[in-house]
Amino acid sequence: MSSPFQQRVLAAMGDQGLRSALDRATAQLGDRRKNAFSSLDHSDLIRDISRYAKMDLLRDLSGNLQRFEHALQDNGAQVHWAEDGPRANSIIVDIARQGRVKLAVKSKSMVTEETHLNEALEHAGMEVVDTDLGEYIVQLARSRPSHIIAPIIHMSRADVGRVMEQRIGVPFSDDPQTLARYARERLRTYFLRADMGITGANFGVVETGTICLVTNEGNGGMVTTLPRIHVVLMGIEKLVPTLAHLDLFLKILARSATGQKLSVYTTLVSGPRARDHESGPEEVHVILLDNGRSNILAGETAEILGCIRCGACLNACPVYKNIGGHAYGDTYSGPIGAIVTPGLKGLHDWKDLPGASSLCGACREVCPVRLDIPKMLLSLRKTSIEQGLSTFDMRMAMTAFGIVARSPNLYRFFAALVRWVLRRSTQQAWVKTAPGLAAGWTKVRDLKVPAAKNFQQQWRARKRGK
Amino acid sequence: MKPAEAHQSGALPAKVQLFHTCLINEVFPEVGMSVVRVLEKLGIEVEVPLRQTCCGQPAYNAGFQADAKKVARHMITVLHQADGPIVIPSGSCADMVIHQYAVLFQDDEKWLAKAHSVAARCHEFSSFLVDVVGLTQIGARVRARIAYHPSCHLSRGLGVQQQPRELLRAVAGVEMIELRESEECCGFGGLFSVKNPEISGSMMNRKLAAVECSNAERLVSCDMGCLLQLAGGLHRRGSSIKTQHLAQLLDEGMQ
Amino acid sequence: MASEKAWQVNRARDTILARVRLAERTALLPRAPAEMPRHLEFASQPAEPCLERFQREARALGIETFLEASAAGVRNRIKTLVINRRVFSWDPELLPYDLGSILDNVVLSRDTRQEQALAEIGVTGCDGAIAETGTLAMLSGRGKSRAAALLPPVHVAVAQRSDLCLSMSEFFRKKSGKLRAAASCSFITGPSRTADIELTLTVGVHGPGRVIVVIGP
Numbered sequence: 001m002s003s004p005f006q007q008r009v010l011a012a013m014g015d016q017g018l019r020s021a022l023d024r025a026t027a028q029l030g031d032r033r034k035n036a037f038s039s040l041d042h043s044d045l046i047r048d049i050s051r052y053a054k055m056d057l058l059r060d061l062s063g064n065l066q067r068f069e070h071a072l073q074d075n076g077a078q079v080h081w082a083e084d085g086p087r088a089n090s091i092i093v094d095i096a097r098q099g100r101v102k103l104a105v106k107s108k109s110m111v112t113e114e115t116h117l118n119e120a121l122e123h124a125g126m127e128v129v130d131t132d133l134g135e136y137i138v139q140l141a142r143s144r145p146s147h148i149i150a151p152i153i154h155m156s157r158a159d160v161g162r163v164m165e166q167r168i169g170v171p172f173s174d175d176p177q178t179l180a181r182y183a184r185e186r187l188r189t190y191f192l193r194a195d196m197g198i199t200g201a202n203f204g205v206v207e208t209g210t211i212c213l214v215t216n217e218g219n220g221g222m223v224t225t226l227p228r229i230h231v232v233l234m235g236i237e238k239l240v241p242t243l244a245h246l247d248l249f250l251k252i253l254a255r256s257a258t259g260q261k262l263s264v265y266t267t268l269v270s271g272p273r274a275r276d277h278e279s280g281p282e283e284v285h286v287i288l289l290d291n292g293r294s295n296i297l298a299g300e301t302a303e304i305l306g307c308i309r310c311g312a313c314l315n316a317c318p319v320y321k322n323i324g325g326h327a328y329g330d331t332y333s334g335p336i337g338a339i340v341t342p343g344l345k346g347l348h349d350w351k352d353l354p355g356a357s358s359l360c361g362a363c364r365e366v367c368p369v370r371l372d373i374p375k376m377l378l379s380l381r382k383t384s385i386e387q388g389l390s391t392f393d394m395r396m397a398m399t400a401f402g403i404v405a406r407s408p409n410l411y412r413f414f415a416a417l418v419r420w421v422l423r424r425s426t427q428q429a430w431v432k433t434a435p436g437l438a439a440g441w442t443k444v445r446d447l448k449v450p451a452a453k454n455f456q457q458q459w460r461a462r463k464r465g466k
Numbered sequence: 467m468k469p470a471e472a473h474q475s476g477a478l479p480a481k482v483q484l485f486h487t488c489l490i491n492e493v494f495p496e497v498g499m500s501v502v503r504v505l506e507k508l509g510i511e512v513e514v515p516l517r518q519t520c521c522g523q524p525a526y527n528a529g530f531q532a533d534a535k536k537v538a539r540h541m542i543t544v545l546h547q548a549d550g551p552i553v554i555p556s557g558s559c560a561d562m563v564i565h566q567y568a569v570l571f572q573d574d575e576k577w578l579a580k581a582h583s584v585a586a587r588c589h590e591f592s593s594f595l596v597d598v599v600g601l602t603q604i605g606a607r608v609r610a611r612i613a614y615h616p617s618c619h620l621s622r623g624l625g626v627q628q629q630p631r632e633l634l635r636a637v638a639g640v641e642m643i644e645l646r647e648s649e650e651c652c653g654f655g656g657l658f659s660v661k662n663p664e665i666s667g668s669m670m671n672r673k674l675a676a677v678e679c680s681n682a683e684r685l686v687s688c689d690m691g692c693l694l695q696l697a698g699g700l701h702r703r704g705s706s707i708k709t710q711h712l713a714q715l716l717d718e719g720m721q
Numbered sequence: 722m723a724s725e726k727a728w729q730v731n732r733a734r735d736t737i738l739a740r741v742r743l744a745e746r747t748a749l750l751p752r753a754p755a756e757m758p759r760h761l762e763f764a765s766q767p768a769e770p771c772l773e774r775f776q777r778e779a780r781a782l783g784i785e786t787f788l789e790a791s792a793a794g795v796r797n798r799i800k801t802l803v804i805n806r807r808v809f810s811w812d813p814e815l816l817p818y819d820l821g822s823i824l825d826n827v828v829l830s831r832d833t834r835q836e837q838a839l840a841e842i843g844v845t846g847c848d849g850a851i852a853e854t855g856t857l858a859m860l861s862g863r864g865k866s867r868a869a870a871l872l873p874p875v876h877v878a879v880a881q882r883s884d885l886c887l888s889m890s891e892f893f894r895k896k897s898g899k900l901r902a903a904a905s906c907s908f909i910t911g912p913s914r915t916a917d918i919e920l921t922l923t924v925g926v927h928g929p930g931r932v933i934v935v936i937g938p
Contacts, residue, residue, distance in 0.1 A: 013664050021919070028920050042761060049761060052753035059750055062741040075904075081733040133926055134917035150917060157919050176918040180926050187927065192838055208901065218871055218913040218928025224905065225867040226834070236737065243900075247889040248761065258916070261778070262854040262889075265928065266908035273904045278830035279867045280904050290737045298744035303751060318651045322668045356662050358655025358669070359527065361622035372751075375569070381529030390529070398525050402533030405488075406540035408517040415492050430701050440660035444667030445698035448493050455486050455495035459502070459514050 005352035008327040018154050022324050025153045026315040032259025033312055033366065039261065040251060050248050051369040054306035057206070057241055061297065064206050064239050065288065071209025075271030077284040084291045085115030092117060092198070092231055093124045095285055099229045101126055101195040105187075107215055107223040108132035109200030110148060110309060111233050111289060114331045114344070117198070128198070129190045131219040133183050140167040146325030146333065149257045149311035154324055187219075197223035197281065201234035202308070203249055204286075207242040210270045211286065214253065214263040221265045230269065230281040236288050237297075237305035249308060252368035256310035292344035300379040304339045306369050313363035313373060319356055328353060335363040335373045342380055351389045354380035397437065419450040478599055481511040483552045485545065485588070487559045488520035489690040497690065500717035501555045501591060507720050508604065512553075517544045521562040527656045531570060538567050539577065545584045551598060552588045555713055557620025557689040558656075560590040565623060590620060592688050592712055596629040602636045606719025609639035613682035615673070615696065617689030618651050630688050630712055637719050646676040654695035670699045677707060684708045686715055771852040771885040772936070778855030782911030783924070785933045792818040795879060795937040799823060799844065802877055802933060809840030809873055812864030816846050817881055818937050830866035837866070843873040843929065848899065848906075849892040850880045850934070856910040857934065858892055860903040870909060876929040878909075880936045 002010070012018060037043050057064050069079045082088035096104065104126060106112060118139070121128040130139045134151035138144065141163045145151030152160065157174040165172040170182045199220060203212040211232050213220040224230050240246055254260040273280030296305060314320045314334030325333035329350075332340045338353040347354075354377045363373040384390065390398075404410045422431060430446040433439070441447050453461070482505060490498045502512045522537035541563070545552055554560040567581035595601050614634060621627045634642055653659065653669025674696065677685050685700075685707055687693050697709040753759070769777075776786050789795045795818045809828040813821025824844065828836050845865070849858035857878050861867055870876050886892050889908070893900065900906060913928030924930045 009662070009664060013668065025920055045758070046761060048753070048757055049759065052751075052757065053759070055750045055752070058748065059745060061745060062738050065738065065741065081737050083733050083736055087733065131927065132917070133915045137917070150920070152917055155918075157921070160918050176921040176923050179918055180915060180923040184926055188838070191927070192834055216913070217915045217926040219926075221867070221871050221907060222927055225871060236741065243893040243897075244760065244890050247893065250889065260910075262856060262908070262910045264910050264912070264914055266856075266910070268900075268906040268908075269904070270901075271904050273861065274863070277861065277863050277904070279865075280861055288737070290740065294737065294740035294744045297741065297748050299747070300749050302744075302748040318653065318669045318672075319665055322665050355658070356665065358618070358651050358653055358658045358666065360618035360651030360655070362618070362649070362651065365622055378527065378529070378569075381527070382531045383529075385529040385531070394528070395530075398528060398530040398533045401520075401525050402530070402536045405519045405522065405537040408519060411519040415488075419492065430698075437660055440663040441698070443663040444702070445670065445695065446701040447698060448694065448701075450492045451495045453495065455491040455498035456514065456516060458495050458499060460516075462499075462502075 003352055005327070005329060005356070008329060009323050009356075012323045012327045017156060018324055019322070021154060021156060022321055025150060026321050029150070029259070029311075029315040033256055033315070036255035036259040036261065040255060046248050046251060047368055047370055050245070050252060051306065053241055053245050054369055055303070057239055058237065058297065058302065058305055061236065061239075064241070065236055068204055068206045068209060068239055069288075071206065072271070072286055073209075075209045077209070077271045077286050080285060080287045082287050082289045082291070085289075088115050088233055088287050088289045088291070089117050089120035091287055092233065093120060095229065095231060096121065096124070096126055096196055099195060099283070101229065103190065103194045104128045104196040104198055105190050105194040105223050105227065106130050106135070106198040107213065107220040108135050108151070109198070109233065110331055111200045111235055112198065113145065114291065115233070115289070117233065129187070131187050131190065131223060132215070133180060133217060136183055136187065137163055140164065144326065147311060147314060148309050148332070154326065191222045191226050194227045196229045196231060197227040198231045198233065199223055201232050201238050202253065203246055204234060204239045205243055205246050206239050208270065210243070210268050212246060212250075213267045213269065214250070214265065216258070216264045218265050220267050224267055224269055224281070225279060228281055229283045230285070232269070232284070232286045233289060234286065236290055236293050253308055253310050256312040256366070256368040296340070296343035299343070300383065301339050301343055301376040303371055304336065304343065304376055306371055307336050307340070308369060310368055312366040312368065316362040316366045318358070318360060318362065339373065339376050339380065347380065347384050347387060347389060351384040354384070393437070415450070415454065419454070422449050423452070478508065479510060479551050481513060481550050482594075483545065483548050483550060484512050484514050485518060485552050485554045485559070485563070486514065487554065487556045487690060489694060490555065493694065494690055494711070497555060497711040497714060500711065500713040501553065504604075504713050504716050504720065505553070508599070508601070513548060515544050515548060521559045523558060523562045524656055526562065526566060526570065535570055538570055538581070542567065542577065542580050542584050545587075546580060550587070551594065552584070553591055553594050554588055555591040555688070555711060556691065557590055557617040557624060557626070558691050560588060561619040561623035563588050590624060590626055590688065592630040592633055593624065593626045596632060602632045604633070604636065604716060604720065606716050607638040608715055608719040611641045611643060611681065611683045612715070613643045613645050613677055613680050613685050614648070615645065615652060615685060615687040615692055616648060617687055617692045620688055621649065633712060633716065634686065637715065643680045643682050645680055647672075652692045652695055654691045656691065659695060666695075670695055674699050674703060674705070678705065682707065684710055684715070686710050686712055688712050771887055772882065774852035774887075775850055775855055775885060778853065779934060782855050783932075784855060784911055785931070787933070787935045789935060789937050791938060795935055796820060796823050798935050799877065799879065803842055803844065806841040807839060808842050808844055809837050809866070809869045810844040811846055811866060811869060815864050816844070817879055820844070820879065830864050830869075837868055838872055840873045842875045842877060843869040843871075844877050845869050845879070847878050847880050847884055848896060849886055850884045850936070851889055851892055851908070852885060852887050854889070854910055856889070856908050859907045859909070860896070860899055861905045862903060867905065867907060870907065871928050874925060874929055875931040875933065876909075877933045877935065880934055882936065882938060
């Protein structure tokens with residue numbers, strides 16, 4: 001009866017621990033964001049410039065991708081192209097095999113979640129370790145991240161302590177400092193041993209062929225510095241035109257994500273180290289991934305490709321605050337997930353996502369690049385109707401609405417009919433359980449019964465009386 | 467500005483059209499009557515185009531744009547038949563006519579032009595009083611502790627944030643209470659409230675908890691969708707907090 | 722085999738670029754209003770001098786800063802900071818203020834990873850100090866081990882007044898040539914931190930938990 005999405009929603013909403021964790025975290029992150037923007041002069045202008053820089057870049061994405069490719073190659077990086085997730089994974093497995101890689105370390109990356117890279121590498125007999133603290137816990141717990149920026153927003157400190165106790169045999173603790181120390185000690189050995197570092201990219205600078213990565217923990221620095229081989233897997237939309245633009249994007253990214261002026265470690269990678277340098281990777285590979293992005297670009301939600309994955313819309317979204325990230329069912333959650341997931345994977349199996357929004361616009365308000373998320377949700381709803389993905393009742397109801405509401409007489413007749421039915425069913429002014437479509441309404445609140453005399457009747461009576 | 471000054475300054479339009487919205491017509495006729503009385507007390511004649519139905523939002527928000535267009539064309543035609551300002555006492559319906567009709571007809575030059583000319587005449591009720599007429603002091607008096615719920619389409623969609631608050635603050639005897647997380651959505655969202663009742667209900671209950679702990683006696687808003695949701699929720703919770711449209715409060719205070 | 726691979730690479734590239742080109746024709750992307758500026762020109766003269774701003778921002782991040790008036794002052798400061806500790810440093814000739822003269826028996830870029838990992842304190846120079854965010858900028862290069870600022874629990878960076886600039890953009894402009902030549906550039910803005918567990922701030926996760934900046938003349 002209920003869809004997988006609805007089932008996930010109900011499961012999430014029954015989880016009190018999850019909901020109080022979400023409440024606390026989203027409120028805090030939201031406040032931090034607000035304070036951080038108050039420290040930025042010209043913030044409105046910076047957001048506008050960034051927004052349209054991204055839109056202009058996407059308008060000529062093919063040209064920009066080629067310029068980016070050439071700049072990367074000039075810097076000595078090797079460029080690969082992947083049409084979808086499995087092909088991206090197999091390119092990376094090939095690179096790893098050629099480099100005789102036994103252990104790969106990863107810094108936080110959403111796109112490798114999207115392609116399920118860990119599974120692919122493990123399947124090929126390699127060990128792969130996530131090194132962002134939250135992602136490491138997620139990997140130990142064999143779970144999935146539930147927030148773009150705070151992957152374990154759904155877990156309490158005791159949950160984390162139990163996972164570490166069970167999976168790596170350390171004494172239980174619920175002190176974040178101690179837990180972080182456990183992770184540091186454990187992960188340090190991996191950093192020193194790893195042959196390959198895998199990262200996503202926060203931005204790719206077209207002008208200079210530079211990959212920009214930001215982290216707070218320093219794992220981004222480690223992963224791009226210590227192993228022999230550095231592999232970047234990035235979506236084709238992650239480009240910005242110039243280093244001057246990068247400065248603006250970094251200003252709004254950290255403020256929106258964590259309320260910092262700048263993340264602790266911002267690493268710019270342009271290529272492998274020179275032969276006489278002692279540190280840095282010997283090989284840098286950049287894999288440009290499509291995996292449905294060109295499909296999004298072709299359509300009405302092209303604007304969403306301007307998303308810089310800061311997570312601010314998640315923290316602002318009243319739906320996300322209630323159901324958390326896992327309920328969205330895929331890599332990207334919250335308002336952007338509701339647009340990106342149907343875009344990457346097709347509306348057919350994901351049509352519930354754009355529907356699950358009150359269109360309140362809180363996301364648009366906080367989005368650093370002012371993406372018009374409600375507008376895109378509406379156009380996905382429209383497309384899903386055009387593709388015939390609605391239920392029969394809904395289609396009938398709306399066809400009827402379209403006919404009735406453009407004919408005042410029919411409209412009056414139907415309104416009177418509904419009034420008669422509802423008023424006949426109760427003596428009260430309120431209905432506690434309503435039939436049909438309205439049953440969803442009375443599940444959680446009462447329904448006010450239509451008035452005995454509607455407004456137009458009262459208005460006409462008053463006019464006659466005058 | 468006070469009513470007398472507004473008359474003298476010539477800002478006061480002689481006559482307005484009222485787009486009363488379907489919810490007011492069927493469920494909350496008293497709100498419509500209050501709007502009429504407030505405007506008339508200010509010396510503005512009110513006309514009601516009787517062929518009006520609904521702005522088409524239920525179909526539009528559900529993605530049924532073809533059906534929404536049919537309804538929108540009807541409404542545009544009806545509203546075109548008279549001239550002068552059009553007052554809409556509901557934020558989301560106003561946003562529909564003012565912003566979303568242009569999206570609906572973006573590829574239809576003829577209707578787009580018509581939609582634009584109607585949209586230019588449309589004003590949400592509180593914004594009409596403050597921005598068009600230039601009134602805030604309308605000389606009303608009500609003793610009550612009031613919490614104001616800023617509906618999302620009104621505040622974020624139309625950018626009408628201070629106008630209702632100014633009008634409320636100008637009512638003698640009103641004690642305004644700012645709600646905790648006041649900008650949060652009440653969870654209505656049209657069909658969303660029926661198709662996702664659990665999420666919508668939880669959003670509503672957060673809002674109502676904030677209202678209850680604010681110690682307000684009345685909850686005032688300028689959107690009948692939000693008020694349908696919030697009044698239904700308060701009734702289910704057995705609360706004695708009264709919900710009102712801003713116009714009802716002003717009407718009550720001007721008697 | 723190799724040519725087969727190359728052919729596949731090109732095919733994927735051509736397919737993606739063709740799809741993107743086709744998509745660009747129908748993409749619904751908003752256009753900037755004509756009057757909107759495309760670049761941001763900050764006032765060239767900031768209200769607060771860069772040095773003060775840098776120190777203020779750095780302190781707010783938990784970076785310890787020392788301002789020294791002379792080269793000898795810098796050397797003394799470094800001496801007291803590294804005394805009795807195992808040091809992992811950039812090659813001495815790349816450090817300013819003749820710091821090589823006081824750093825002996827230190828681990829360097831060319832030493833093994835294992836030796837580097839045992840160091841208790843990392844000493845580096847820097848290529849820029851960005852005032853508006855309290856950020857240190859370091860370009861990679863020979864003898865300038867990137868790991869020195871990452872592996873040890875404490876990082877001491879030595880900056881010269883001339884390294885100061887207001888913003889990252891200014892740094893990019895000033896160092897555009899060097900930036901092009903470097904394989905990587907790291908910006909460090911405070912001690913390593915995380916808030917992944919219940920948003921509780923924890924410092925020193927992977928990188929140094931303590932960052933010290935000594936600013937010389």
